Amino acid sequence: MSTPRGRAASPFRQPKAVWAVAFACVISFMGIGLVDPILPALADSLHATPSQVSLLFSSYLIVTAVAMLFVGWFSSRFGAKRTLIVGLAVIVVFAALAGTTGSINGIVGFRAGWGLGNALFIATSLAVIVASASGGFGGAIILYETALGLGIAVGPLLGGELGAISWRGPFFGVAVLMAVALLATLAFVPSMPKPARPTSPIAPLKALRHRGLLTMGVMALLYNWGFFTMLGYAPYPMKLSAHELGLVFTGWGLLVAAFSVFFAPRLQARFGTAPVLYANLLGLGVVMAVIAAGVDSPTVVIVAVVTSGCFIGINNTLTTQAVMLISPVERPVASSAYGFLRFIGGGLAPFVAGKLADATDLSVPFYLGAATFVLAVPVLASGHGLLRKAEERPEEEPVVTTSLTAVGDPVEAGVPRVIVAVGAHGGAPAIVDAAARLARGTGSPLEVVHVRETVVVEEQAVEPEGAEEARAAVSAHLARLAAHGVTASGQVLTSVGDHAAAGRALAEHAARVGARAVAVGRSPRGPLAQFADGSITSALTHGAACDVLLVDAESAPRRLTRGSLAELRDSSV
Template sequence: MSATAATAGKPSIPVPMLATLALLSAIAPLAIDMYLPGLPALGDDLHTSPAAAQLTLTTFMLGLAAGQLLMGPLSDSLGRRRPLILGTALLIVAGIGCALAPSIGVLIAFRFMQGLTGGIGVVVARAVIADRTSGDRSAKLFSIMMIITSAAPVVAPLLGGALIGPIGWRGIFYVLTGLALVMLLAVLTCVPETLPVERRHPFEAGSIAHNMGVVLRNRRYLGYTLTFSIGFGAMFAYISASPFVIQDLMGFSPGVFSILFAVNAIGIGIAGTVNTRLVGRVRPQRLLAVGVGMFVTVGIAMMLTTVFAPGVHWLLLVLMFCLTSSFGLTAGNATALALGEVRDNAGSGSAVLGTLQFVVGAIVPPLAGLGGSTSAVPMATVVLVCTLLSAGAFLTTRR
């Protein structure tokens, strides 16, 4: 069946609804990037080490993974709207807990809860698009969402850098709580139920396990999913290590770091915009191949730079921009192609994709941070390994 035929008769996704879905997907970059400039201050305030402070990133990612793995299959049974409302409401509670945390242990616990509840919105937002679109249209919408959500890592570190002085890292979490409230109101207003009762699967353990099995046995789905999720590992190596590399190793201030981080995030938006223009004229598989090729090239160049030219900071900054741009060309196409392979189990497919993405994201920070503030080589090593593994996964999708 053609993409056009597959989507014939389906309701469109109006702009307010698409913007709400993008906001739900933006919870991860918002909750990560906005407090990144405050990581060193957070560690000092709670009397903990940089490694322990970075664990607040790891536990958030684990929560995101768990929330998606739990709610993705359940949304195939319960529908999309009720899980969205519940998850977003609990996200508000988690944000308040983070803001009031008296110790690093309590903060880590509430960061896990913040990730868990935020993961519900992330996984269901993808499933909603898969409910209503397919083929080129799906790839284009996922790319548009990437453009919208790329505004989050542009604005978040700038806003975080500006607010960290007057309101501190705790104030950042209050701001995130306010954004969660806006998300809840947007869900109640703009997102209807998109999974008809006749397309839902029974709410039974056996049925859920069967659906997950169908998804996991699809070789091409797994190939596209691993291309995306392992590629995200390269991105997160940069995200988690860059505050220490740019501020401590290169000697830039938190404000300059926020600007540089925002500039790099713009690369995702530029690549996503280019992708939306090309989808329909160039097959998503070919666009994905170009993105993966760029990814590997940047990974190799970053490794060579950190080993043989560690003092050439401008070159490493340029490569960071190229890394984020490559991911912008990769993410939307890989997501659309993966979910296109499992349209009848979009919630389960979205759950596995998101879970693998954030499990990789949880593993990466401690490895990328091994150099602390003295070397960028561990970050570059993780980036290179992830880009090579991502390319290997893409090769498995060939028929």
């Protein structure tokens, strides 16, 4: 939100705790792609069939799915740092054991233990990074996105290089790197307070009684079925060495990361969540059908797999956004319920695909994967109305993307107001004071608005601040204004998505209440942060039906227009 003038803060200037967890995130994101280049080598070296090797994915993902039901309870009971440490330690032990075994069944079993550690880690890593960050959560999100991109892209490359030496190499490599991350976490990450109220271990299952969350979860199950069918079986028809497979999946991983972080939020803002998901799922169905039809041509399979990275990156982000938009329960509970269903789909798919491939031929699992992508479309359509309502953010809906929580005396309906958008930081009072002078000069009531964001990065979501913190930020401004004889009201909005989603929430609120103008301040968020995570000011200016004014304590308010945005790339709420 609004911040004072000043030099742009670097998202990479963070405490050691953030860097320690970010390093662990890179290694964690390597986890799945790391083993893809060695799948054919495993089959040859251990005299196993592709269906037996595919159980590496099934055991890993099914255990992750079941564990997702309990990680919220575990974290709320033992704290985020202990959860991270236990997760990292479990990954280190089971990755090393997988490298020492001499049978495919041993690897499958140890990958199951690895899945338990992964569930504990991914459930808390983003929240710990955000909580440990300095200078606001924006920089922490950029760092997490960077870790995601590096992990997804470098995982197959490292797996290919180590796998060219021995199929055991990737497993030992993960064990060593995660051990380093474990030591860094022990040394640099401080203990964090536990939630005031522990999460019930059955809360995720209860949450699935909500139709919208269940619909999105089943859609994610079908999507992950197709996704992990491709990931588990595409390496075989490519007929490449471990090194070459690593390069192919590195290209795939780069597209996944780029489309997840940069393209998905922009497409969602332009067309809406559901329309993009419909087109995306159909696109994945076509890609899988191409793989099935061209399974005897390595070139066709390679091109199709790399291309699928675009669709997968978009789908991972927007499916998570859809879950967060539509869910009526707390974000961690929604994430656990959703994670349970999607990982179940990913775990069952390689097992079923293996049975089908053994009984028929290698094209059949890919045709089934294409069918599950297409089947996900009518499942999503069955919840279209709920998702549309959530995106429209009606005022009467208590838990939606921009649910409104009044703070102070409300402005009388139909009276044009001046809205000032603020954040919980030291520079906000000057912005509020400047907006108060503007409101007084135009004879308009003043409304102080704060947006509480739910940030979605690929398949993870986090709330950097709680509801009470957001209310306290607005209440503090109202109390200070009242002490100076200025009457004002306040609102807390919520948004789901990237940073720009908060700007769209502001624009929609301003249109809903018929605001005269929205005042915003400058931000030290640099061009990198705005490019990666979006700009509130840009989104607000493009979406607002009223004037958007840049205010500060040193100069007269300046009206922002679409044409002037190029001059104000460094301004953001």
